[in-house]
Amino acid sequence: MIELKTIEKTYGSGDTATPVLKGISFRIQAGEYVALMGASGTGKSTLMNIVGCLDKPTGGQYQLDGADAGTLDDNALSHLRNQKIGFVFQQFHLLERTTALKNVMLPLIYSEPYPEDAEQRAEKALTAVGLNDRMYYRPGELSGGQQQRVAIARALITNPQIILADEPTGNLDSKSGLEILAIFKRLHRDGHTIIIVTHNEEVAEHADRVIVLKDGKIEQDRRVAQPRDAEKEVDERIGREDAE
Amino acid sequence: MRLLRIITEGVRSLRINKLRTFFMMAGTIVGIAALTVIMAIGKGTEKKVMKRLQNFGPRAIMLIAGGGKDLPPPDITVTTLTLADAEAIRNQIDGLEIVTPMAWDFNVNVTRGANLHQATVWGVEPTWHEAWNWHVADGEGISDQDVATMAKVCVIGETVRRELFGESDPIGERLYINKVALTVKGVLESRGASPMGMDFDSRVIIPITTAMRRVMNVNHIGAIRLISKDVSLIPRQAEAVRSLIHQRHHITPPEEDDFRLITPMVIAQLVKGIASTLSFLLIALAALSLFVGGVVMMNILLISVAERTKEIGLRRAVGATRGDVFAQFLTESLAVTIFGTILGSLLGLGVSVLLPKIIQMPTIITWEPFALAVAFALLVGTFFGVQPARRAARLHPVEALQ
Numbered sequence: 144m145i146e147l148k149t150i151e152k153t154y155g156s157g158d159t160a161t162p163v164l165k166g167i168s169f170r171i172q173a174g175e176y177v178a179l180m181g182a183s184g185t186g187k188s189t190l191m192n193i194v195g196c197l198d199k200p201t202g203g204q205y206q207l208d209g210a211d212a213g214t215l216d217d218n219a220l221s222h223l224r225n226q227k228i229g230f231v232f233q234q235f236h237l238l239e240r241t242t243a244l245k246n247v248m249l250p251l252i253y254s255e256p257y258p259e260d261a262e263q264r265a266e267k268a269l270t271a272v273g274l275n276d277r278m279y280y281r282p283g284e285l286s287g288g289q290q291q292r293v294a295i296a297r298a299l300i301t302n303p304q305i306i307l308a309d310e311p312t313g314n315l316d317s318k319s320g321l322e323i324l325a326i327f328k329r330l331h332r333d334g335h336t337i338i339i340v341t342h343n344e345e346v347a348e349h350a351d352r353v354i355v356l357k358d359g360k361i362e363q364d365r366r367v368a369q370p371r372d373a374e375k376e377v378d379e380r381i382g383r384e385d386a387e
Numbered sequence: 388m389r390l391l392r393i394i395t396e397g398v399r400s401l402r403i404n405k406l407r408t409f410f411m412m413a414g415t416i417v418g419i420a421a422l423t424v425i426m427a428i429g430k431g432t433e434k435k436v437m438k439r440l441q442n443f444g445p446r447a448i449m450l451i452a453g454g455g456k457d458l459p460p461p462d463i464t465v466t467t468l469t470l471a472d473a474e475a476i477r478n479q480i481d482g483l484e485i486v487t488p489m490a491w492d493f494n495v496n497v498t499r500g501a502n503l504h505q506a507t508v509w510g511v512e513p514t515w516h517e518a519w520n521w522h523v524a525d526g527e528g529i530s531d532q533d534v535a536t537m538a539k540v541c542v543i544g545e546t547v548r549r550e551l552f553g554e555s556d557p558i559g560e561r562l563y564i565n566k567v568a569l570t571v572k573g574v575l576e577s578r579g580a581s582p583m584g585m586d587f588d589s590r591v592i593i594p595i596t597t598a599m600r601r602v603m604n605v606n607h608i609g610a611i612r613l614i615s616k617d618v619s620l621i622p623r624q625a626e627a628v629r630s631l632i633h634q635r636h637h638i639t640p641p642e643e644d645d646f647r648l649i650t651p652m653v654i655a656q657l658v659k660g661i662a663s664t665l666s667f668l669l670i671a672l673a674a675l676s677l678f679v680g681g682v683v684m685m686n687i688l689l690i691s692v693a694e695r696t697k698e699i700g701l702r703r704a705v706g707a708t709r710g711d712v713f714a715q716f717l718t719e720s721l722a723v724t725i726f727g728t729i730l731g732s733l734l735g736l737g738v739s740v741l742l743p744k745i746i747q748m749p750t751i752i753t754w755e756p757f758a759l760a761v762a763f764a765l766l767v768g769t770f771f772g773v774q775p776a777r778r779a780a781r782l783h784p785v786e787a788l789q
């Protein structure tokens with residue numbers, strides 16, 4: 144469903160032109176759990192933004208569900224992001240002074256038709272990430288892990304097929320990070336396509352497939368034989384803490 | 388509806404940042420309040436002018452004995468105006484319907500038995516009734532016969548009737564002015580009090596000949612009232628009268644006049660006086676505050692767009708189109724100006740209600756200023772809101788999120 148053919152991205156032009164992506168091709172099937180790896184500055188976020196239709200490549204072709212993203216105008220791409228893609232960012236990007244519930248409902252503002260049960264859906268999404276008792280908290284009143292879970296609930300509210308997460312655990316301690324990964328694991332099990340950008344080997348071990356970027360090209364594209372199960376690890380950890 | 392949801396978002400961000408919203412709104416509030424007050428003063432003054440002109444007579448020219456600039460009280464010590472002047476005007480000035488001379492005296496004791504009342508006494512010709520459009524409510528007015536025979540008759544105002552006769556019928560009864568017995572032949576229609584509090588009905592009208600020879604014993608008159616055939620003739624006629632009297636009284640212009648000419652234009656000018664000055668200041672204030680307020684609002688919005696680039700980027704990421712972002716930010720400026728207009732109109736209404744009480748400035752409250760204010764608000768909101776909204780809409784989502 145996601146198909147990239149020799150995608151290129153060059154920032155600037157003329158003497159200052161900086162090629163970042165130099166011909167990236169891969170295909171991701173619906174329901175895959177992919178980790179996108181590489182050193183800092185190798186273009187992971189750039190690639191992620193192209194896959195998420197937030198940015199356009201300067202070369203190559205990108206097909207999403209059989210449609211050529213390059214031929215779509217800004218309005219069509221906006222609609223597509225709203226319906227098919229849920230973003231999760233390293234910095235959470237929640238609206239300040241706005242309740243978790245309102246934050247989660249944000250994408251619905253731009254959904255057509257607007258669901259009658261918008262608020263119930265938001266409550267359900269927050270419950271699904273374990274925040275049923277924090278619906279009316281504002282970002283400032285929540286921990287980093289909780290804020291990221293609000294962001295995930297927001298990404299899920301329009302029930303998109305694809306979840307794109309750019310360093311989602313980058314700002315979190317290992318325990319909160321693991322909890323976030325457990326949520327992704329469950330979403331994967333529920334059939335969502337998950338693409339997670341990370342430069343952390345341990346995080347990548349949770350995915351089924353790892354694509355490694357280097358110097359603007361794919362250095363490696365491999366299956367993970369035994370993906371780690373974050374859900375199980377969280378349970379074990381809780382067990383250990385209870386025992387102590 | 389999508390647009391409604393986006394408008395709600397714009398309004399919500401105004402509610403969250405109340406102080407910022409207030410600063411954006413301040414100029415609109417002051418500007419619209421000033422605009423509202425200007426209109427109220429304008430309407431109030433216009434009505435006052437109309438009323439004063441109605442009292443004065445829209446086609447009237449008053450030639451009053453005694454110099455000076457402002458309106459009466461007349462100077463009764465000046466003795467230079469005469470019946471011959473009236474006759475000369477009648478013969479030499481064209482386009483006049485009525486020329487009626489008047490002799491007058493103020494605060495004259497009018498008695499009937501033990502009853503005494505101080506009134507203004509007017510010696511008039513029969514045309515006086517027509518010239519002031521002031522007729523008798525009861526009995527008869529002054530006639531040619533009365534003037535010709537120096538008849539000892541009078542027509543009294545409503546206050547005089549009440550004070551001297553109470554409930555009894557005054558017609559045919561006698562009263563005394565300066566020991567002269569006068570028979571009441573009529574009662575004037577009641578005109579009430581002037582805006583300055585002068586009682587129009589406290590007067591006695593007698594034949595001008597009776598007044599000059601029997602009651603006041605004078606050879607001069609107090610004023611001449613002229614009624615023009617057409618309002619448009621008045622300025623020219625007033626000037627013609629002025630030079631005629633100059634000539635007759637041997638006055639050469641740098642020399643001060645011994646009379647005053649009052650026309651409807653003079654009255655209007657006089658009434659408008661401070662109102663025009665105040666309106667001019669308020670127009671300047673309104674224009675300045677709407678403009679400065681608009682610029683301030685635009686700059687706050689531009690800063691706000693800069694501060695909220697991440698929010699804009701996020702909205703774009705979750706599906707907002709450029710149009711949605713544009714609409715949201717334009718909503719902010721429009722909502723600010725519309726709400727500011729409501730507050731400004733209320734403030735202006737408050738001031739308009741208080742003005743007549745504080746500085747006797749007449750005001751009239753109508754709906755027009757509000758309609759005008761809303762139009763201004765939409766104009767200012769759009770003019771100063773488009774630029775920030777466009778800047779917000781043009782942000783690249785990826786760069787905005789960084």
Ligand SMILES: Nc1ncnc2c1ncn2[C@@H]1O[C@H](COP(=O)(O)OP(=O)(O)O)[C@@H](O)[C@H]1O
Nearest residue numbers: 154155161163182183184185186187188189190
């Ligand atoms: N808007 C931009 N203009 C110019 N260069 C950019 C821009 N965005 C990213 N880059 C450059 O592209 C390279 C890849 O950036 P990025 O995709 O963010 O890398 P990663 O996410 O792997 O750390 C970096 O060298 C960065 O400086």
Ligand SMILES: [Mg+2]
Nearest residue numbers: 187188189309
């Ligand atoms: Mg990155």
